[in-house]
Amino acid sequence: MFDRNGNDNSTYNRDNIAEIAKVSETVAGFIQKEYDRQKNNVELIASENYCSEAVLAACGSCLSWKYAEGYPGKPVTRHSGNKGRYYGGTHYVDELEEYCCDKWREVFHTDYHVNVQPHSGSQANFSAYAAVLEPGDTILTMNLDNGGHLTHGSAVNFSGKYYDVHFYDVDDNGFINMEDVEKKAKELQPKLILAGASAYSRIIDFARFAEIAKSVDAYFMVDMAHIAGLVAAGVHPSPFGYADIITTTTHKTLRGPRGGMIFCREELAKKFDSAVFPFAQGGPLEHIIAGKAVCAEEALRPEFKAYGEQVVKNCAAFADEFLKLGYHIVTGGTDNHVFLIDLSEEPFSGKDLQVACDEAGITLNKNCVPNEKRSPFQTSGVRVGTAPMTTRGFVEEDFREVAHRIDDVVKKLRAEKEAEKDA
Ligand SMILES: *Cc1c(COP(=O)(O)O)cnc(C)c1O
Numbered sequence: 001m002f003d004r005n006g007n008d009n010s011t012y013n014r015d016n017i018a019e020i021a022k023v024s025e026t027v028a029g030f031i032q033k034e035y036d037r038q039k040n041n042v043e044l045i046a047s048e049n050y051c052s053e054a055v056l057a058a059c060g061s062c063l064s065w066k067y068a069e070g071y072p073g074k075p076v077t078r079h080s081g082n083k084g085r086y087y088g089g090t091h092y093v094d095e096l097e098e099y100c101c102d103k104w105r106e107v108f109h110t111d112y113h114v115n116v117q118p119h120s121g122s123q124a125n126f127s128a129y130a131a132v133l134e135p136g137d138t139i140l141t142m143n144l145d146n147g148g149h150l151t152h153g154s155a156v157n158f159s160g161k162y163y164d165v166h167f168y169d170v171d172d173n174g175f176i177n178m179e180d181v182e183k184k185a186k187e188l189q190p191k192l193i194l195a196g197a198s199a200y201s202r203i204i205d206f207a208r209f210a211e212i213a214k215s216v217d218a219y220f221m222v223d224m225a226h227i228a229g230l231v232a233a234g235v236h237p238s239p240f241g242y243a244d245i246i247t248t249t250t251h252k253t254l255r256g257p258r259g260g261m262i263f264c265r266e267e268l269a270k271k272f273d274s275a276v277f278p279f280a281q282g283g284p285l286e287h288i289i290a291g292k293a294v295c296a297e298e299a300l301r302p303e304f305k306a307y308g309e310q311v312v313k314n315c316a317a318f319a320d321e322f323l324k325l326g327y328h329i330v331t332g333g334t335d336n337h338v339f340l341i342d343l344s345e346e347p348f349s350g351k352d353l354q355v356a357c358d359e360a361g362i363t364l365n366k367n368c369v370p371n372e373k374r375s376p377f378q379t380s381g382v383r384v385g386t387a388p389m390t391t392r393g394f395v396e397e398d399f400r401e402v403a404h405r406i407d408d409v410v411k412k413l414r415a416e417k418e419a420e421k422d423a
Contacts, residue, residue, distance in 0.1 A: 233308020
């Protein structure tokens, strides 16, 4: 994959592009341009990463066309319930899928049931809700503006439409307000309480959440999509043992293929398996499941622990440099791989900075901040993460330098806005 200077020490992508060009120069051309962009840019999108050639090769393997609706086990008969497959020839993908599940239990030191079939994080959440909730049931979550995900009850998502969604607040500094979680849980008696986020830079108190959920007899679900790699590396507290249900993606800090997974307490296994198939999905993507299995093996290696440690160290240095430069960071710092720069007081928006950084070869994304005043299309923040560039070998000093490059972009934007005002 790409190193820190944008060199690719593998021919994997180039070979693939050459193969595609034999059929379509046009498609190969699009991929070539994206490949060059990725190689040459500083990638700060907190939800992205680079996976290994081994993961890519598994995802591009002959498993791609194998149908295997159902779950590992004997072919389905009238009496086998939801165990088993609806197709023949599944012997080897059965072994693969079971191996994949075992490896993930090993990664997270858990005996929870695992389902590796969800096609994405959103699909995993869809199935998780469907397993334990009826439409109209009450859920308590964190909203998008404060760092939650679309699938955590946003009005434009199925979750906001099908469930009675209530949000707990963050305090004035952007930290999850646990008193508010407790108060709302007591008031609303939700069926499910959800913790986990897409843009939250602090450790979440899983023990406290679990205690509150227990006190109101609610399911406690953790969506660890962003932090799963840090949990696997042992640099973030684990939700296992606390949560009844844990969903994740495999392509963020875990560095695997694009996909989702669900873990749940053993007694919920049947409900969860049927909520994935046949309720939400048809045939599983066995090639992606192979990629997930390779990803799990990578996550079990000592190098992955070192990687997770470096991601967190890099993020702390990156945030520290912004603070030194006088920026405001939501919650004042970070415990994980991500943080939000608050631009509420700036004459330009998060979108303006995203566009200007793009031009400067730095990829990041606009993001809402708590108490957002601008529209979601403009926003008053940008989100940055250290997972992808750490994969490429960046260390603390590199991130401090990137902070200065972004500061230069900001200075230009401020000057442009001043000039517009004077004009
Ligand atoms: C990224 C993310 C998801 C969804 O993942 P997709 O694979 O994009 O559907 C779900 N929950 C959280 C918290 C996320 O950050």
